[in-house]
Amino acid sequence: MSGRILTVAQQKGGSGKTTLAAHIAVALARQSGEPVAILDVDPQGSLGTWFEAREDKLGEDNTGLEFRTASGWGARREARSLAKSHGYVVIDTPPKTDSDAKPAIDAADFVLVPIQPTPVDLWATSQTIDLAAREDTPAFLVLNRVPPRASLTSEMSEAIASAGYESLAARLGNRTVFASAMGRGLSVEEEAPSSKAALEISALIKELVARIG
Numbered sequence: 001m002s003g004r005i006l007t008v009a010q011q012k013g014g015s016g017k018t019t020l021a022a023h024i025a026v027a028l029a030r031q032s033g034e035p036v037a038i039l040d041v042d043p044q045g046s047l048g049t050w051f052e053a054r055e056d057k058l059g060e061d062n063t064g065l066e067f068r069t070a071s072g073w074g075a076r077r078e079a080r081s082l083a084k085s086h087g088y089v090v091i092d093t094p095p096k097t098d099s100d101a102k103p104a105i106d107a108a109d110f111v112l113v114p115i116q117p118t119p120v121d122l123w124a125t126s127q128t129i130d131l132a133a134r135e136d137t138p139a140f141l142v143l144n145r146v147p148p149r150a151s152l153t154s155e156m157s158e159a160i161a162s163a164g165y166e167s168l169a170a171r172l173g174n175r176t177v178f179a180s181a182m183g184r185g186l187s188v189e190e191e192a193p194s195s196k197a198a199l200e201i202s203a204l205i206k207e208l209v210a211r212i213g
Contacts, residue, residue, distance in 0.1 A: 003034070003083040004212060006090050007108035009132070012124035013095040015114040016144040018046040019178055021092040024112070026187035027205040029064045034087025037066040041075040041104050042094040053185030072100075076107040105132055110212050111139040117146055117156040122163070129165055140211065141167035142204070145174040168211070170204035173197065 008021040021038065029036040040047040051067045058064075066086065070078040075091065082089045091104045105111055111132040115121050125141065132139035141160060146153055153171070160167050172178070173196065181191035188197040 003086045004088050004110070005079050005083050005108045006088060006110050006112060006212075007079075007093060007101075007104045007137075008091065008112045008114065009093045009101050009105055009128050010113050010115065010125065011095055011101070011127040012121060015095070015116060015121065016172075016178075017095065017114050018042070018050065018092050019182055020112065020114045020142060020144060020172070021047060021090050022050050022182060023178075023187045023189075023201050024205065024208070025065055025088070025090040027189060027201050028088045028090070028209075030189065031202075031205055032087055032209070035066065035085065036064070036088045036090065037068060037082040037086040039075065039079055039082065039089060039091045039104075040067070040069045041071060041100075042092050043071070044094065045069075047092040050182055050185055053183070055185070057185040073103045076103040079104065079107040101128070101131060102135070105137055106135045108132075108135075108137050111137050112142055112208075113139055114142045114144040115160075117143055117153050119156075119159070122156065122159055125165070126163075139166065140208075141165050143167065143171040146171045147174050168204060168207050170200065170207045172200050172204065 010017050025036050025038045054063050079089050093101045093104045113128050115125050175197045177188050177192050177197045181188045
């Protein structure tokens with residue numbers, strides 16, 4: 001068995017990287033039926049904190065995920081080891097320099113880059129996209145924390161296309177339920193399965209699986 005390694009990376013902080021990683025992992029585990037592992041290589045440990053809350057909420061044997069941590073070049077080795085026994089490995093990376101993200105991107109089959117729909121975020125994203133390109137790893141932008149202002153989102157979609165970046169059509173809105181679910185160690189599909197946020201995650205996963213094969 002050799003699973004898919006999905007690295008969530010973004011040099012700019014505040015993009016919702018950890019929230020995206022957690023939700024992708026839970027959704028993949030629920031929808032694929034395959035074992036899923038999450039790997040936290042961010043020294044801040046936010047994904048690990050979420051997983052501990054998940055263990056408290058659901059029980060250590062009922063999280064539906066396997067959790068590991070790694071640092072530096074150990075991330076590549078750990079990710080590839082996990083991929084031998086899991087259908088998917090989702091990696092959360094630090095919003096730092098190339099040297100911190102490079103091993104996780106090098107190990108990845110695909111890189112997912114969360115981006116808020118603002119020009120400043122798009123400018124900062126080029127570093128992550130360039131790093132993925134140097135590692136010859138396909139990268140997809142994921143519009144995250146999208147406000148109701150359709151005009152701004154439309155402008156950003158055009159700017160992303162003009163920059164030559166690939167992006168997923170599915171978008172995640174700026175919804176408080178994402179934060180509340182994370183605080184309880186859950187995903188929005190578990191916390192509020194009939195919410196707009198849950199539908200957005202479901203659409204995102206459906207498109208992602210179709211794109212990565």
